[in-house]
Amino acid sequence: xxxxxxxxxxxxxxxxxxxxxxxxxxxxxxxxxxxxxxxxxxxxxxxxxxxxxxxxxxxxxxxxxxxxxxxxxxxxxxxxx
Numbered sequence: 001x002x003x004x005x006x007x008x009x010x011x012x013x014x015x016x017x018x019x020x021x022x023x024x025x026x027x028x029x030x031x032x033x034x035x036x037x038x039x040x041x042x043x044x045x046x047x048x049x050x051x052x053x054x055x056x057x058x059x060x061x062x063x064x065x066x067x068x069x070x071x072x073x074x075x076x077x078x079x080x081x
Contacts (some may be wrong), residue, residue: 001058006030007051011075014065020074023067048073 003011013029014021021029027040030047034040052062066076 001054001060003051003054006047007054010047010051011065014073014075020066020068020072023071023073026073044073 009030010026013026023044024037024040027034027044031040031043034043048065048067051065055064056062063076064081065073067073
């Protein structure tokens, strides 16, 4: 599977940190010029939903990119990933 665009940048940012990032910090990495916090959240939610859908369609577990429920998004890697 090839990931491109904002989804690829999201995965790249998450791959560079040892643990997850708060949703707002992650969104600001992706859209640094956006000042509206709610717009950032909507944009991030759309990218996450589309990415997870593409992962499932490719036979890859969708929880590779996971929200912890505490406002943190992380890249969950297991042995062999």
